[in-house]
Amino acid sequence: MNLTWAIGGALVGLVAGAGLRRPVYRLSVRADEPERELCPYCGERLRLLRGCCGRRLGAPVLPELVTATVLALVAARFAGQVDAVVFAFLGVLGVALATIDIAVERLPDRLTLPAYPVVAVLLGVTALVHGDFSALLRAFLGCVALAGGYLLLALLRPGQLGAGDVKLAGVLGLALGWLGWPTLALGAALAFVLSAVVSLALLAARRITLRDAICFGPFMLAGALVAVLL
Numbered sequence: 001m002n003l004t005w006a007i008g009g010a011l012v013g014l015v016a017g018a019g020l021r022r023p024v025y026r027l028s029v030r031a032d033e034p035e036r037e038l039c040p041y042c043g044e045r046l047r048l049l050r051g052c053c054g055r056r057l058g059a060p061v062l063p064e065l066v067t068a069t070v071l072a073l074v075a076a077r078f079a080g081q082v083d084a085v086v087f088a089f090l091g092v093l094g095v096a097l098a099t100i101d102i103a104v105e106r107l108p109d110r111l112t113l114p115a116y117p118v119v120a121v122l123l124g125v126t127a128l129v130h131g132d133f134s135a136l137l138r139a140f141l142g143c144v145a146l147a148g149g150y151l152l153l154a155l156l157r158p159g160q161l162g163a164g165d166v167k168l169a170g171v172l173g174l175a176l177g178w179l180g181w182p183t184l185a186l187g188a189a190l191a192f193v194l195s196a197v198v199s200l201a202l203l204a205a206r207r208i209t210l211r212d213a214i215c216f217g218p219f220m221l222a223g224a225l226v227a228v229l230l
Contacts, residue, residue: 002076009075009088010068016092017067022046024096025057027110028103058099067095070225077229082129083178086122087228090115090175094221097168101217107164115171123178135178142177142184143170149188165216172224183227190223191216 026035026046039046040057070091078084093115097107120140127136147170154161176184195216202208 002079005079005084006072006076010072012075012088013068013071013092014064016071017064017095020063020067020092020096020099021057023111024063024099027096027108028100029106030104031106063095063099067092070095073225073229082126086119086126086175086178089118089122090171091225094225098218098221101164101215105215107162107168107217109164109167112164112167112171116174119171119174123174126178138181139174139178142181143173146170146173146176146184146188160213161216165220168217168220172220176224176227179228183230186230187224187227190226191220192223194222195219 026037029035037045071088074087074091075084078087093111097111100111101107123136123139127133147166150161150166150169154163154166172187173184176187195214198219199208199214202214203210208214
């Protein structure tokens with residue numbers, strides 16, 4: 001049964017990953033730069049649903065494969081539960097945010113801020129279906145707790161965490177809090193563990209120095225995904 005859901009999730013992920021190409025390309029700019037409006041191949045104005053010259057933006061196949069993998073794991077984990085919609089949405093959003101953060105070290109507000117009402121509404125509907133309003137309250141408390149923790153860290157160590165990380169933490173706190181405090185704690189801890197492991201590997205390979213900082217958003221998202229799956 002879970003295999004069937006995983007295959008379905010993967011198929012949805014392939015379509016969603018293809019749909020991410022344009023918004024990711026548009027938003028993959030530095031904070032002080034305007035969004036990309038023109039196709040790099042033909043120079044025509046980009047449209048969300050209408051193509052220009054038909055050439056793909058971004059790396060070949062990679063967005064589709066990553067999104068398909070994430071949604072397959074999420075679909076297998078929840079296997080038809082109402083919660084699957086919430087975490088599938090976050091999975092697609094997470095792929096977009098991680099891609100942009102790796103490219104330009106930025107988590108754009110245009111993606112993170114609208115996620116708050118979307119996730120809140122989806123969790124509210126899920127709470128109605130399950131009749132579990134204590135989980136909904138815990139989700140909102142998780143949002144405040146994780147965002148507050150990241151804000152404190154950002155204030156204590158300027159330059160290590162950005163405002164985008166704090167905003168993303170609130171969204172992840174909603175989802176992880178819904179699943180429980182242990183899941184929230186695990187997701188938060190794994191972000192720092194994964195970041196440390198990758199940083200040490202890059203240092204050993206001499207790809208970065210001790211003075212360099214690496215984007216933290218992908219590790220937050222990866223940590224949250226692992227915590228959800230576990």
